[in-house]
Amino acid sequence: MSEDQDAAGAVSFIFEAGVLKRAARTGWWFAGVKQPESIADHSFRTALIGMMLAAMEGADPARVSMLCVLHDTQETRITDIPHIAKRYLTAVPNTTVTADQVAACPPAVADLITAAVTEYEAGESREAVVARDADKLECLVQAVEYRHQGIDNVRRWIDSSRAALRTASAHRLADAALAGQPLAWLSPPQQPE
Template sequence: MSEDQHAAAMRFIFEAGVLKHAARTGWWFAGVKHPETIAEHSHRTALIGMILAAMEGADPARVTMLCVLHDTQETRTTDLPHIAKRYLAAAPNTTITADQIADCPPAVTDTITAAVTEYEAGETLDAIVARDADKLECLVQAVEYRHQGIDNVQRWIDSSRAALRTDSAHRLAEAALTGQPLAWLTPPARPE
């Protein structure tokens, strides 16, 4: 492995760091002044993906990886809201990923390419679960924003819920919609 390949891998790592500062722009339309970042969204998507994978019999490690990588392309395209996608044609995520990791070590390139290709195809159980995790995270975030006083989030809840494919994701969505985001602060009493 050459020093150039190590440098390329580090460039991708640095590039991914941009996601810590890039906002999920669609929330501005709902009136959220300081929406979550793409990295914050991806982190909880990965956590949800791991949980859904366990519930659905998918591979939790694979699903988590798919979730971590699912929006890395947005360093180059930004988070385009759905309305913008009606007017702009972005390169496919697989093409963007190929550019991002072109000079990385072959094992890195192969691993990331396979994961992004699988996620984008959306055909394997792992990809279906990862895509459900992405939609479920959006729904959960909308519920949290609603509890913080942002009223205009129903379209995000409805579209996310309609896109869910697994039974476990539907059940978790129902729990999110009927639950309280801060209920975890008062755990149930333990029997003595």
């Protein structure tokens, strides 16, 4: 493959990933959210949470962030299938979708992305466990934000996300999110007198 073909293949994946900026997280429609966040919005904050959790859990923050960024890239091709729909649909594994997505990329890029998605999907490494916790924690945090915006029907997302958490740090962050106020950061901290 020529360098021009390699570059074109990489850019094709970059363009495809851009679709995630416009694709909604569809499960929230069931809760009554009319305009839910995009998959890219979710992935960005998942990567941020993952980096923080990795630091708290002694995992590699860069690796965890990469796993988080890539964990839903397959949804450009299979969409964000709500959990209820998964009862009735059979989708190919995310690793298969990823292999198709990166087939035209330079081999080093394809190998990197494929290995990361495979690791995330296996869920066995410390980094994959933390990345999966970040995904669930981001969903919980989003539910808390929606609840504060007046969407009352988010309890099932909070409960299922919390039940899926595996690390002690993720449980602590979940507790803090549930007790916190999403816009508290707008008020300056009180200075000691």
